[in-house]
Amino acid sequence: MNGLARSGAISCLALLLAGEAAAFPSPAPDIAVPTTESGADILRVSAAEQSFTAYVTGYSYWDNTPPGSAAIARPVIHRRAGGKGTYKDPVTIAVGYRLVGGRARLQFPAGTRFYLPHLRRYAIVEDICGDGPNPEITGCARGSGGRPWLDIYVDGSRVDVDKANACMNRLTGYHEVIVNPGSGYPVTAGAIAESGCNTTKNR
Numbered sequence: 001m002n003g004l005a006r007s008g009a010i011s012c013l014a015l016l017l018a019g020e021a022a023a024f025p026s027p028a029p030d031i032a033v034p035t036t037e038s039g040a041d042i043l044r045v046s047a048a049e050q051s052f053t054a055y056v057t058g059y060s061y062w063d064n065t066p067p068g069s070a071a072i073a074r075p076v077i078h079r080r081a082g083g084k085g086t087y088k089d090p091v092t093i094a095v096g097y098r099l100v101g102g103r104a105r106l107q108f109p110a111g112t113r114f115y116l117p118h119l120r121r122y123a124i125v126e127d128i129c130g131d132g133p134n135p136e137i138t139g140c141a142r143g144s145g146g147r148p149w150l151d152i153y154v155d156g157s158r159v160d161v162d163k164a165n166a167c168m169n170r171l172t173g174y175h176e177v178i179v180n181p182g183s184g185y186p187v188t189a190g191a192i193a194e195s196g197c198n199t200t201k202n203r
Contacts, residue, residue, distance in 0.1 A: 096141025
């Protein structure tokens with residue numbers, strides 16, 4: 001899998017460095033995506049349902065930060081990374097961020113919901129990916145191919161590392177994603193790695 005995805009989403013330890021999640025900007029009209037490898041734009045979305053293409057990767061229990069944990073940096077409905085993928089219990093997803101005044105400013109606000117058709121799962125922003133002093137350069141904030149980069153939690157705590165890694169490799173690619181989705185999309189519920197990591201074709 002992609003090396004950055006393998007680094008996993010940054011854990012709650014980052015709260016000490018990047019600051020607590022407070023006063024995130026409300027979603028605003030229009031989607032914007034990074035146009036350069038340095039990226040780091042704050043993406044703007046309306047409150048209406050809309051679809052776009054994103055670069056999707058995965059992180060697992062085994063390669064999270066810290067490894068062997070389900071720690072997350074921006075809890076919303078879960079205290080630890082998880083979720084079944086239903087509308088009411090979406091899977092934790094991590095997004096890029098940049099440091100603004102010593103605080104982590106997420107590209108999509110914590111609590112933003114997505115539906116990923118290739119995984120048949122709903123997801124919710126509860127974590128951040130990227131690390132170090134310039135996360136907009138080393139993390140998901142830089143995007144990929146001019147598209148936003150989303151890193152979904154596949155779990156894997158009940159399978160071995162190789163199986164979790166194979167699942168992350170399998171789901172990685174450019175895929176259609178729906179932001180602010182309705183509740184009626186088909187769902188394959190369960191932890192992604194543990195439930196077979198079934199996907200549809202990459203776009």
